[in-house]
Amino acid sequence: MKKTFTQKIKAFVPYFFVMLTLVYLSYLLVYNVSYSPNGYEVVSASNNEITIKSFNLIGTEKSTQTISLSKEYEWKVEAIEYQIERQKDSLCLLFSMVSISTTLMVMYMRNGTGMWKAIFRSNLIFCILLPLTSLIFVWDAIQSYIS
Numbered sequence: 212m213k214k215t216f217t218q219k220i221k222a223f224v225p226y227f228f229v230m231l232t233l234v235y236l237s238y239l240l241v242y243n244v245s246y247s248p249n250g251y252e253v254v255s256a257s258n259n260e261i262t263i264k265s266f267n268l269i270g271t272e273k274s275t276q277t278i279s280l281s282k283e284y285e286w287k288v289e290a291i292e293y294q295i296e297r298q299k300d301s302l303c304l305l306f307s308m309v310s311i312s313t314t315l316m317v318m319y320m321r322n323g324t325g326m327w328k329a330i331f332r333s334n335l336i337f338c339i340l341l342p343l344t345s346l347i348f349v350w351d352a353i354q355s356y357i358s
Contacts, residue, residue: 223318226314226317226318229314230310230314230315233310233311233314234307234310236310237303237306237307238303238307240306241299241302241303241306242299246270246302247270247298247299247302248267248268248270248302249266250265250270250299250302251263251264251295252264253291253292253295256288256292257288258285259280259284259285259288260277260278260279260280260288261277261288261291262275262278263276263278263291263295263357276357278291278357287356290352290356291356291357294352294353294356297345297349298349298350301342301345301346302342302346305339305343305346308338308339308341308342309338311338312333312334312338312339313333313335315332315333315334316330316332319332319333
C-alpha cells in the first residue's frame with residue numbers, strides 16, 4: 212500500500228521533534244555544561260597569559276595549565292581562544308549530526324529497512340567523519356599554539 216504525502220508527513224513529524232530536541236540538547240551540553248571530551252576550555256585570558264583546562268576522553272578535567280607568552284607572541288592568546296571556540300562549534304555539530312543521523316536510522320529501521328541499509332541511508336558514517344576531521348584539525352592547532 213502506497214503512503215500519501217500527508218501520511219508520510221504525519222509519520223515524520225514525531226521524529227522531527229525528537230531531532231530538534233536532540234540538537235537543542237547538544238547545544239546545551241557543549242555550551243552550557245561545557246562538555247568537551249579531549250578538549251579545552253579557557254579559564255582566564257589576558258594580554259600575554261592564558262589559563263586553560265584540558266579534559267580527558269570522557270570529559271572530566273585532566274589538568275589546568277597557565278601559558279605565559281612573550282610580547283611578540285601575544286597573538287597566540289587570541290588564536291588559542293578562537294580555536295577553542297571552533298572546538299565548541301565542531302563538538303556541537305558532531306553531537307547534532309550524530310543524533311539526527313541516529314534518529315533517521317531508527318526511523319528507517321522501524322519502517323522495515325535492514326540495519327546496514329539504514330546506516331547508509333541515514334549517512335551515519337558521513338555524519339561522524341565530517342565534524343570529527345574538523346575537530347581533529349582544531350585540536351592539532353591548539354596543541355601547536357600551546358607548545
